[in-house]
Amino acid sequence: MNVFIAGGTSGIGYSLARHYLSKGYCVGVCGRDPAKITDSHFETLQVFQTDVCEMSSVLSTLKSFLVDKDQLDIFINCAGSYAEDVAGKISYEEAEEMLQTNILGTVNCFEAARKAMKKQKSGNIAVIASVSGIMNYENSSLYTKSKRSVIQIADAYRRALKPFGISVTTIAPGYVDTEKLRKLNQNDLSKKPFLTNLETAVSIITKAIEDKEKLIIFPAKMKWMMKSLSLLPSSLLNIIMFRKAKWMKND
Numbered sequence: 438m439n440v441f442i443a444g445g446t447s448g449i450g451y452s453l454a455r456h457y458l459s460k461g462y463c464v465g466v467c468g469r470d471p472a473k474i475t476d477s478h479f480e481t482l483q484v485f486q487t488d489v490c491e492m493s494s495v496l497s498t499l500k501s502f503l504v505d506k507d508q509l510d511i512f513i514n515c516a517g518s519y520a521e522d523v524a525g526k527i528s529y530e531e532a533e534e535m536l537q538t539n540i541l542g543t544v545n546c547f548e549a550a551r552k553a554m555k556k557q558k559s560g561n562i563a564v565i566a567s568v569s570g571i572m573n574y575e576n577s578s579l580y581t582k583s584k585r586s587v588i589q590i591a592d593a594y595r596r597a598l599k600p601f602g603i604s605v606t607t608i609a610p611g612y613v614d615t616e617k618l619r620k621l622n623q624n625d626l627s628k629k630p631f632l633t634n635l636e637t638a639v640s641i642i643t644k645a646i647e648d649k650e651k652l653i654i655f656p657a658k659m660k661w662m663m664k665s666l667s668l669l670p671s672s673l674l675n676i677i678m679f680r681k682a683k684w685m686k687n688d
């Protein structure tokens with residue numbers, strides 16, 4: 438099996454890469470900073486320097502990865518940008534990076550994977566959105582709105598790629614204990630409800646891909662909390678989510 442992971446130089450993406458390598462699969466990862474991968478246990482891992490916001494770069498990377506392979510079985514897009522804040526409080530540079538990576542990067546990854554898989558008439562493309570993106574409320578953060586767009590983009594590609602035998606799996610995780618999440622929260626994740634460890638996240642994500650699920654939301658407690666909140670009138674939901682955000686930031 439040949440697996441390519443965009444945004445695989447750290448966090449969820451790198452843990453997925455390790456999982457697939459341990460199964461004997463051929464695995465390639467990319468990120469802007471390949472030097473982030475310091476452990477040398479996985480000599481077979483193919484690492485590429487690529488910015489998902491540049492289409493030509495994603496295309497040429499995937500071409501290089503596939504040069505000695507007959508097909509691409511799984512493409513996972515884990516590349517994402519997040520900052521713990523609402524629009525207006527993050528800088529223009531942070532907002533630009535978030536929107537470019539989460540939206541344009543998602544489209545670029547779908548396009549590159551689709552081109553590689555179309556002739557073979559099989560394959561699975563997965564993308565990491567966020568549980569926050571399943572709720573639609575006025576005051577959600579720019580990050581949440583960008584991840585809601587990821588879910589919608591994946592829906593559009595799922596419909597378009599079905600006739601070519603290509604399945605699309607959208608992953609909507611709650612909080613996952615990664616270095617990035619810790620760094621953003623000064624290493625204090627005590628206010629992150631239903632935190633999932635990386636091992637559990639990898640096992641849920643890989644099973645969803647194997648089962649060709651359309652959408653997987655985890656952990657279950659977070660899924661049902663979000664689904665219940667979605668039933669509330671939007672004015673009440675706005676107040677609850679605003680208070681939750683303030684509590685999490687000790688404002």
Ligand SMILES: NC(=O)c1ccc[n+]([C@@H]2O[C@H](COP(=O)([O-])OP(=O)(O)OC[C@H]3O[C@@H](n4cnc5c(N)ncnc54)[C@H](OP(=O)(O)O)[C@@H]3O)[C@@H](O)[C@H]2O)c1
Binds near residue numbers: 538
């Ligand atoms: N951790 C959570 O609680 C959580 C919850 C829900 C959803 N998610 C989503 O899960 C994904 C992974 O998050 P994580 O916590 O594992 O964070 P992470 O360790 O920062 O992983 C993000 C990955 O994306 C890569 N990346 C970022 N911008 C890129 C770009 N323009 N081009 C290519 N690669 C890029 C990063 O590598 P480089 O720095 O080398 O570019 C890194 O490999 C993100 O999409 C995030 O939104 C995370």
